[in-house]
Amino acid sequence: MPELPEVHALVGDLKRRVGGHTIERFDVSAISALKTVSIPPSALHGETVDAVSRHGKFLDLRMGSTHVIIHLARAGWIKWRASAPKASTRPGKGPLAARLVLAGGERAPAGSGLDITEAGTKKSLAISLVSQPNEVPGIARLGPDPLDGAFTLERFQTILTEAGRSRIKGVLRNQSLIAGIGNAYSDEILHAARMSPFKPADMGTDDAAQLYAALRTTLDDAVARAVGLAAADLKREKKAHLRVHGRFGEPCPVCGDTIRQVIFTDSTFQYCPTCQTGGKVLADRVLSRLLK
Incomplete structure (x- = not known):
């Protein structure tokens, strides 16, 4: 997509x-x-x-x-x-x-x-x-655009606070909260932030700042690579630079651990256990929790 x-x-x-x-x-x-x-x-x-x-x-x-x-x-x-x-x-x-x-x-x-x-x-x-x-x-019903200058850390923190205990993966993908981020880039942002997809959105100030920085860097870098390319080249360029999304079973480019995935009814996401969940593997079912 x-x-x-x-x-x-x-x-x-x-x-x-x-x-x-x-x-x-x-x-x-x-x-x-x-x-x-x-x-x-x-x-x-x-x-x-x-x-x-x-x-x-x-x-x-x-x-x-x-x-x-x-x-x-x-x-x-x-x-x-x-x-x-x-x-x-x-x-x-x-x-x-x-x-x-x-x-x-x-x-x-x-x-x-x-x-x-x-x-x-x-x-x-x-x-x-x-x-x-x-x-x-x-x-x-679109939320703010993350490339807009008005999308500040303070605005982002307000969104996270209002989302409460909702999982951060879903919050990043919710178009009514933040416009434009889908399944692939939410995976990439969370990996860059070294954050679990299941972390509650209402997080501490330091975590919110770390996630905001990862969001801006990930999107800004992707836009910089894509701008000027013809439509026919965009899919290939995107896939070539994804670090975890769509890389199930491959080694993480940061730590070398095996990239895992969670499959839901209508979507699948990928993550690195070492970088994002303290080495724990997320159960692969809809109501999954961290495995003991």
């Missing part, structure tokens, strides 16, 4: 590729992906891509008075297409969810554009056409 650093880099890539261009058409192939009905996709025909931005993990392409909000979910992605698309013989089939076709200009030939795709059979990608971003419920 693309998280804040990848979506942040996608914004830059899309600005370079489609910013200022006129839309020939916007076709939605996967009807289930379109979450709004008040503005039809045909309303974008002839409009110009005026701005590209993000809200947490949501992409925002503004065309005239309409915002196209895209949440890529677990398996969605955006691919640049340098030439006119071939006619599809199986509309609504395959990974293609929507297609943006450009009218052409100095930086992009006619017919080039973006393909919004989603792999797998579980379809969660969401596309909304709205007048204001806050009309999308997921954006309306």
Whole structure:
């Protein structure tokens, strides 16, 4: 799943590729992906891509008075297409969810554009056409952005205190509390902070400062590596620099211990026992506690 650093880099890539261009058409192939009905996709025909931005993990392409909000979910992605698309013989089939076709200009030939795709059979990608971003419920309830200058240690401590005994892993992933961090980067942040995923959020001042520093460093470094890359390179770059997430069974790059994992119903996280839990292994079940 693309998280804040990848979506942040996608914004830059899309600005370079489609910013200022006129839309020939916007076709939605996967009807289930379109979450709004008040503005039809045909309303974008002839409009110009005026701005590209993000809200947490949501992409925002503004065309005239309409915002196209895209949440890529677990398996969605955006691919640049340098030439006119071939006619599809199986509309609504395959990974293609929507297609943006450009009218052409100095930086992009006619017919080039973006393909919004989603792999797998579980379809969660969401596309909304709205007048204001806050009309999308997921954006309306977003917490502060950790890259924002207003996201200070004091603001972070307030979030942790209000979360109480909630496990810190879940707090970092809760988009209503902090926008943009998902399963992968929460694993990386907790590893950098040498902190258990099950530690209560309402922690001491020193621990909160250590976690805040790990959060800022992890995200800032990931953004710095991703900015300027093309969309096609972002997944590979992310995977290459993850230290614990997705590394189950491999040695920890810090201490050499074997990276372990905990599997829940809809997600899996990885951690290092030596670096994060004092050598103790977390039981691999939903209501797990530290093994005796």
